[in-house]
Amino acid sequence: MESSKKPSENDSELLNLIKEMKKGNRRAVARLITKVENGGPEVSKQIIKEIYPETGKSYIIGITGSPGSGKSTLTNQIASEYLNKGLKVSIIAVDPTSPFSGGALLGDRIRMKSNFTNKNLFIRSMANRGKLGGLAMATKEAIHLLDAFGSNIIIVETVGVGQSEIDIFKSAHTTLVIMPPGMGDEIQAIKAGITEITDIFVVNKMDRDGADKRVNELETMLDIAENIMVDQNNQNIRIIKSKKWRPPVIKTNALTGENVPNLIGLIETHHKFSKTSGLKKQRLTYRYKHYVVDIIQYFQNKDIERLIFSNPKINEFIDQILSYKIGSDPYSISEIILELFSKRYFS
Numbered sequence: 001m002e003s004s005k006k007p008s009e010n011d012s013e014l015l016n017l018i019k020e021m022k023k024g025n026r027r028a029v030a031r032l033i034t035k036v037e038n039g040g041p042e043v044s045k046q047i048i049k050e051i052y053p054e055t056g057k058s059y060i061i062g063i064t065g066s067p068g069s070g071k072s073t074l075t076n077q078i079a080s081e082y083l084n085k086g087l088k089v090s091i092i093a094v095d096p097t098s099p100f101s102g103g104a105l106l107g108d109r110i111r112m113k114s115n116f117t118n119k120n121l122f123i124r125s126m127a128n129r130g131k132l133g134g135l136a137m138a139t140k141e142a143i144h145l146l147d148a149f150g151s152n153i154i155i156v157e158t159v160g161v162g163q164s165e166i167d168i169f170k171s172a173h174t175t176l177v178i179m180p181p182g183m184g185d186e187i188q189a190i191k192a193g194i195t196e197i198t199d200i201f202v203v204n205k206m207d208r209d210g211a212d213k214r215v216n217e218l219e220t221m222l223d224i225a226e227n228i229m230v231d232q233n234n235q236n237i238r239i240i241k242s243k244k245w246r247p248p249v250i251k252t253n254a255l256t257g258e259n260v261p262n263l264i265g266l267i268e269t270h271h272k273f274s275k276t277s278g279l280k281k282q283r284l285t286y287r288y289k290h291y292v293v294d295i296i297q298y299f300q301n302k303d304i305e306r307l308i309f310s311n312p313k314i315n316e317f318i319d320q321i322l323s324y325k326i327g328s329d330p331y332s333i334s335e336i337i338l339e340l341f342s343k344r345y346f347s
């Protein structure tokens with residue numbers, strides 16, 4: 001990997017911002033996140049190397065669900081609960097569809113709700129898909145920054161649609177999936193990718209009709225997923241609980257805050273479970289495996305383009321392609337080039 005050379009004043013600006021961020025300067029952390037968003041892995045590399053030993057301390061909560069399910073309202077409630085406990089809370093609203101939604105609105109709501117200016121609250125919305133490393137990558141770096149910033153809790157709110165959002169959630173300690181009543185027949189759709197990342201199902205809008213029905217649907221789905229074992233000797237059907245975590249299903253009203261303290265309790269229970277069961281270590285391993293792959297892919301892609309374009313032999317290969325013969329199509333030629341590469345890298 002080629003080390004990127006930045007002008008030294010740039011370096012000292014970064015170092016200065018990092019120093020300020022560690023002192024708790026919110027503007028500094030905001031600017032660093034912007035640098036990560038715009039500068040991609042070249043800039044992140046310099047930042048992460050500096051701050052890494054200060055990370056690994058925050059508790060990361062992921063919140064996902066369809067638009068309108070109440071994610072932002074619930075995030076507000078959860079953040080308030082933690083703020084009232086005296087904790088430092090950061091919120092990242094990942095919304096690729098609307099650059100200015102989420103964060104700003106959410107901030108207004110929290111500010112409206114509480115009379116004090118929340119020194120302990122930091123809110124950021126991220127929407128920049130960018131070319132450099134992508135949104136999921138920038139979000140991971142932002143999480144590290146907010147971790148080093150000293151956040152006790154980091155809440156990541158995102159619309160659970162694409163693969164990159166799923167990746168973000170695989171990075172969380174505890175992931176909440178919001179399934180309010182009356183939002184069509186989405187359980188079927190949700191089943192596919194979301195169940196594997198769900199730690200707690202939240203039936204928000206419990207004040208609406210159909211909340212109990214939704215709870216039952218989810219419990220039934222979990223029964224099936226859990227591979228129910230029926231005790232034949234017993235007249236009654238007995239469900240033998242597996243040692244795995246079964247996502248609890250909880251109803252909330254994010255407008256009034258009803259049941260939110262119980263939800264916080266479930267998050268705490270899940271936290272304890274993941275520490276004792278080894279799940280926490282498993283998740284961290286997963287997170288950093290993928291992080292490393294992302295980093296290597298990014299830098300290797302850049303290397304590959306440079307190596308191929310600067311290699312004099314490339315024009316011979318292209319001439320072969322231009323002969324339009326069998327075996328000289330772009331795929332076959334790429335395979336040959338790739339083979340030359342892997343010999344170079346691994347022998």
Ligand SMILES: Nc1nc2c(ncn2[C@@H]2O[C@H](COP(=O)(O)OP(=O)(O)O)[C@@H](O)[C@H]2O)c(=O)[nH]1
Nearest residue numbers: 067068069070071072073204205206253254255
């Ligand atoms: N009745 C009811 N409305 C809610 C509840 N939670 C959120 N809402 C409303 O649902 C709408 C969407 O909420 P929002 O938090 O923006 O959803 P998001 O798109 O998932 O972030 C807003 O009008 C909220 O006021 C709830 O528990 N009950």
Ligand SMILES: [Mg+2]
Nearest residue numbers: 071072073102
């Ligand atoms: Mg929202």
